[in-house]
Amino acid sequence: MGTKIIRISEAHEHVGKTVTIQGWLYNLRKSGKIVFPIIRDGSGMMQCVAVKNNLPETVFEALKGLTQESSLTVTGTIRAEARAIGGFELDVAEAQIIQHVSEEHPYPITPKEHGVDFLMDHRHLWLRSRRQHAAIRVRHEVIKGIRDYFDSHGFTLVDTPIFTPAACEGTTTLFEVDYFGEEKVYLTQSGQLYNEANAMAFGKVYCFGPTFRAEKSKTRRHLTEFWMVEPEMAYADLEEIKRVAEDLVVHLVGRILENRREELKELERDTSKLESVKAPFPRMSYDDAVKLLESKGSEIQWGGDFGNTDETLLTQDFDRPVMVDRYPAAIKAFYFQPDEQRPELALGVDVIAPEGYGEIIGGGQRIHDLALLEKRLAEHNLPREAFEWYLDLRRFGTVPHGGFGMGVERFVAWMCGLEHVRETIPYPRMLYRTRP
RNA sequence: UCCUCAGUAGCUCAACGGUAGAGCAUUCGGCUGUUAACCGAAGGGUUGUAGGUUCGAAUCCUACCUGAGGAGCCA
Incomplete structure (x- = not known):
């Protein structure tokens, strides 16, 4: 790789630079030939942007099919972006999936509401x-x-x-x-x-x-x-x-x-x-x-x-x-x-x-x-x-x-x-x- | 320990005596700026357990199990 590994909380120090973040997929939004994976790394959230035409086919397809809480590292360029959570965005150049959470047993805590009993069982x-x-x-x-x-x-x-x-x-x-x-x-x-x-x-x-x-x-x-x-x-x-x-x-x-x-x-x-x-x-x-x-x-x-x-x-x-x-x-x-x-x-x-x-x-x-x-x-x-x-x-x-x-x-x-x-x-x- | 309330799809809920539904999640398809994205389709259920009432029970009754809220006691 060779790029600098940063934590998301440090993103503001790396605007314009190419860096790697190591984390988990928090949520993913798709829109045809562009996907927006939101990655969390324990220090914060980073919205990433992956555009089909700018990436190898395999990388784009891997990101597009990613399930919630799959672990991955992403390399790309940090950019200030008011529309993104946290104010910064990463333009994806490379991605490596560490573990793809299976579709048969998806991550149980979805971005919707859950009850106390269920959440406590999954503390x-x-x-x-x-x-x-x-x-x-x-x-x-x-x-x-x-x-x-x-x-x-x-x-x-x-x-x-x-x-x-x-x-x-x-x-x-x-x-x-x-x-x-x-x-x-x-x-x-x-x-x-x-x-x-x-x-x-x-x-x-x-x-x-x-x-x-x-x-x-x-x-x-x-x-x-x-x-x-x-x-x-x-x-x-x-x-x-x-x-x-x-x-x-x-x-x-x-x-x-x-x-x-x-x-x-x-x-x-x-x-x-x-x-x-x-x-x-x-x-x-x-x-x-x-x-x-x-x-x-x-x-x-x-x-x-x-x-x-x-x-x-x-x-x-x-x-x-x-x-x-x-x-x-x-x-x-x-x-x-x-x-x-x-x-x-x-x-x-x-x-x-x-x-x-x-x-x-x-x-x-x-x-x-x-x-x-x-x-x-x-x-x-x-x-x-x-x-x-x-x-x-x-x-x-x-x-x-x-x-x-x-x-x-x-x-x-x-x-x-x-x-x-x-x-x-x-x-x-x-x-x-x-x-x- | 006591009182009250609730258990229906993986999750959150609807149906309240007459054929068990929706949203999210998952799968398939569409979309180049999404903000819990959206649009279309599919799969997914012994309605907590055991009895009872009834022509018929998710729905009414009894017991039990599990959970929540509260009381007492405390930080």
């Missing part, structure tokens, strides 16, 4: 589609943004284990794993307890990885395997935790708007809904949130947790996320630091995204007093032996500390304006779906 192929491609790239940007944010704010990445011996917040929602028949271990539902140990070692840490919840939830916001980033900070109080959570969200939204405009356009996201996400976020106490909900006709009573409709009601008058803090301790995990003035309240905070995307961040200040933590473990009927190492953190230089967890998929769903989190992760694991 491994669905990822080639434009919207899915865009969503996964936004996910990549969110993950990179999270890493960059913490890395540049003095946090150290300290990984926490995925096999864990005990529950973080009770065992009912844990996946149990047989560990050589010797003992039972569980798939982690949070790295938080380890994070607290790590924060006492490094000051500011975060862990980032998959977490698992065996909740039989069947909604648009739930996966059984999802990714969560959890920062934890020594010497941090609730106000500092809220400040970091807000700063992170603002940073990420700004970054998506800056770097992923094309993807948001592909997803038909109303970006004005994201432009307004700036600090400060409205803050309210649980008490005030309950009052607000009552005034809006919710059935909620003080002491109960918010349902999905409550979360939507809470945020509907705001153009940015809402922070709710000081929840009743009774509905929160055992490790929450109580409010000094009102010990029945936990120093926890949830960040609720607008447009019905729900809770994207949950966190708070942890108990740092040994005696109080021992008391809470007993009240929650948790096996003391399993938490001895955790109690050590209160025996050896305990300090006020806290952090939060942010669910990546809910965040990405919000950024993309997607109906369901299943499209924000390449291979979603849900209540009744573990394949492909």
